[in-house]
Amino acid sequence: MRFRHCVDEILTDESGRAVGVKGRILQDEEVPRGQSSTRVATGEFEIRGAAVIIASGGIGGNLEKVRKNWPIDRLGPKVPATMVMGVPAHVDGRMIDIAEGVGASVINKDRMWHYTEGLKNWDPIWPGHGIRVLPAPSSLWLDATGKRLPPFLFPGCDTLATLKHICGTGYDYSWFICNRTIAAREFALSGSEQNPDITNKSIVQTLRQRVFSSNGAVPVQNFIKHGEDFVVKDNLEDLVAGMNELMAKTDGVRLDYNAIKEEVEARDSQFDNPYSKDAQAMLINMARNYWPDKRSRVAPPHKLLDKKYGPLIAVRMNLLTRKTLGGIETNLSSNVMRTDGTPFPGLYAVGEAAGFGGGGVHGYNSLEGTFLGGCIFSGRAAGRAIVEEVLGTTGLQAKL
Numbered sequence: 184m185r186f187r188h189c190v191d192e193i194l195t196d197e198s199g200r201a202v203g204v205k206g207r208i209l210q211d212e213e214v215p216r217g218q219s220s221t222r223v224a225t226g227e228f229e230i231r232g233a234a235v236i237i238a239s240g241g242i243g244g245n246l247e248k249v250r251k252n253w254p255i256d257r258l259g260p261k262v263p264a265t266m267v268m269g270v271p272a273h274v275d276g277r278m279i280d281i282a283e284g285v286g287a288s289v290i291n292k293d294r295m296w297h298y299t300e301g302l303k304n305w306d307p308i309w310p311g312h313g314i315r316v317l318p319a320p321s322s323l324w325l326d327a328t329g330k331r332l333p334p335f336l337f338p339g340c341d342t343l344a345t346l347k348h349i350c351g352t353g354y355d356y357s358w359f360i361c362n363r364t365i366a367a368r369e370f371a372l373s374g375s376e377q378n379p380d381i382t383n384k385s386i387v388q389t390l391r392q393r394v395f396s397s398n399g400a401v402p403v404q405n406f407i408k409h410g411e412d413f414v415v416k417d418n419l420e421d422l423v424a425g426m427n428e429l430m431a432k433t434d435g436v437r438l439d440y441n442a443i444k445e446e447v448e449a450r451d452s453q454f455d456n457p458y459s460k461d462a463q464a465m466l467i468n469m470a471r472n473y474w475p476d477k478r479s480r481v482a483p484p485h486k487l488l489d490k491k492y493g494p495l496i497a498v499r500m501n502l503l504t505r506k507t508l509g510g511i512e513t514n515l516s517s518n519v520m521r522t523d524g525t526p527f528p529g530l531y532a533v534g535e536a537a538g539f540g541g542g543g544v545h546g547y548n549s550l551e552g553t554f555l556g557g558c559i560f561s562g563r564a565a566g567r568a569i570v571e572e573v574l575g576t577t578g579l580q581a582k583l
């Protein structure tokens with residue numbers, strides 16, 4: 184493993200086979216995980232080998248690239264002007280361009296998976312750092328103009344359909360309206376540093392913060408206190424005034440109190456009895472049929488305006504970049520394809536650089552949370568193919 188070695192070039196021999204890489208050795212610098220480190224070079228390197236595997240990740244940390252490849256036909260009418268960054272800056276897609284430069288085929292560039300529930304991190308690790316909220320179903324979801332999102336675009340339901348809907352409004356953000364009880368119970372934050380109880384494997388902390396606390400996990404409390412997207416008020420009129428104050432800073436849409444009140448009351452009226460046929464109310468009741476979710480993930484059904492459940496909270500939800508579903512085209516052995524449709528000798532691509540395998544093996548409507556599987560699977564295919572190439576089939580069988 185050679186850390187601080189940044190690849191700038193893929194080397195090929197006279198036959199067109201990939202035989203190594205060339206690049207810069209970057210100055211050593213101790214920075215926390217995910218933070219950008221210096222790009223000052225202290226030297227150069229060249230490494231040669233039997234094959235080259237590109238495992239350099241997607242393009243989600245490179246807003247310029249995300250914008251350039253934005254699928255206006257699917258997610259129009261315009262390219263979003265503002266997005267928060269859900270991945271570190273080093274996920275810049277540079278190696279995909281470098282591979283394309285030596286003749287690799289790159290496909291489905293416009294397939295991307297971005298989220299709609301992004302918070303500006305009040306304590307950022309990388310530039311424009313955004314944190315995704317993994318929401319459960321109770322919050323009222325309004326578009327930038329204050330209109331409720333239609334069924335079944337409820338929190339936690341269908342990421343790409345919601346992204347399409349929000350982009351269709353012509354704005355880059357939407358609003359959650361909830362209260363302290365819902366935020367405490369239903370806001371899970373994505374990212375290891377936002378889940379210290381789980382990453383430290385502390386069962387006591389996990390139970391204390393996620394099951395027994397009425398304020399939610401400490402990282403969620405910190406966001407409510409410090410996050411610039413949050414407005415916390417005791418009544419709806421003040422809440423809408425607070426949302427408008429936030430909009431005044433960003434030149435966003437000013438909301439009409441009476442229109443928001445109508446939406447909130449329409450939602451709340453569906454919680455007069457447990458037999459409501461409102462789709463969101465049914466979703467909440469159904470989610471609570473699974474006892475672990477009932478205990479830790481989904482708040483008891485209630486009216487947002489019921490003061491017993493704490494102050495009201497409005498959250499501006501930004502678009503957040505994350506995954507690259509297209510990329511370097513490969514065959515089933517993770518062998519990169521050339522633009523003429525033939526395999527590129529010695530060059531392999533795996534993980535997000537190859538759209539989780541193959542140049543988009545998951546398709547466009549991927550299944551949430553299954554991306555790492557594609558990284559590992561395509562890596563395994565590349566490893567096996569290279570061993571077979573180097574040792575031959577018999578050698579591979581001996582190794583297995």
Ligand SMILES: Cc1cc2nc3c(=O)[nH]c(=O)nc-3n(C[C@H](O)[C@H](O)[C@H](O)COP(=O)(O)OP(=O)(O)OC[C@H]3O[C@@H](n4cnc5c(N)ncnc54)[C@H](O)[C@@H]3O)c2cc1C
Binds near residue numbers: 241271373553554556
């Ligand atoms: C907060 C967060 C939560 C996520 N949650 C989930 C989840 O729940 N489930 C799921 O399936 N997926 C999840 N993902 C996505 C998943 O983590 C990524 O898709 C996966 O890590 C991609 O793996 P990779 O090896 O292809 O690329 P990466 O993990 O991005 O690694 C690429 C590496 O290549 C290096 N590199 C890039 N260019 C060069 C170069 N020119 N020279 C040298 N080195 C280079 C980078 O520094 C980096 O170390 C999440 C991602 C984030 C950010």
